[in-house]
Amino acid sequence: GNSVTQMEGPVTLSEEAFLTINCTYTATGYPSLFWYVQYPGEGLQLLLKATKADDKGSNKGFEATYRKETTSFHLEKGSVQVSDSAVYFCALPLNDYKLSFGAGTTVTVRA
């Protein structure tokens, strides 16, 4: 069945550093791929998504490209801020109703 494997954290960075969080997937066909973000004390928010191969999702300076050759959907940001400190989850659908989430990567950005 469909599943994602996400880079484990925690990740600690300085402000303005480059961030990459790796996510690889196993899937039948080409389902949508998602990155969700959870800020401290809050619920998950959709950060970005890509609905087909070679699509690039982007939001708030974050980008991820749906790469079928490497079955990957890595999250990147060129210059992180303290406000980007959060837990990031990669996800893909199991079927029409269920999502499979990665374990989450905790990112801490220091001033």
Added chain:
Amino acid sequence: NAGVTQTPKFQVLKTGQSMTLQCAQDMNHNSMYWYRQDPGMGLRLIYYSASEGTTDKGEVPNGYNVSRLNKREFSLRLESAAPSQTSVYFCASSGVSSGKRRDTQYFGPGTRLTVL
């Protein structure tokens, strides 16, 4: 447009007590979900409701019951709380909107439950 709302935000129970977590969405979504989040375990699906009038078990349904009261509301009940149910509970919803695929889920702010 409030999105997904959950009540209460915090709750402390004693072992054996019962309670109901409430969830409502105003996005006219067909599908709703209950998850629990525990340190090191990620998000685990407890129950979901694909559409009004249907409910199905997820990965960890034991000790919980759900009710899809109407299209907007989906409640989670703990009949006899146990310390193992100490967790953060999230409700989510998904549905077709403006022609988009219905696989995007939208989450509420969570209920932080402690069972002593």
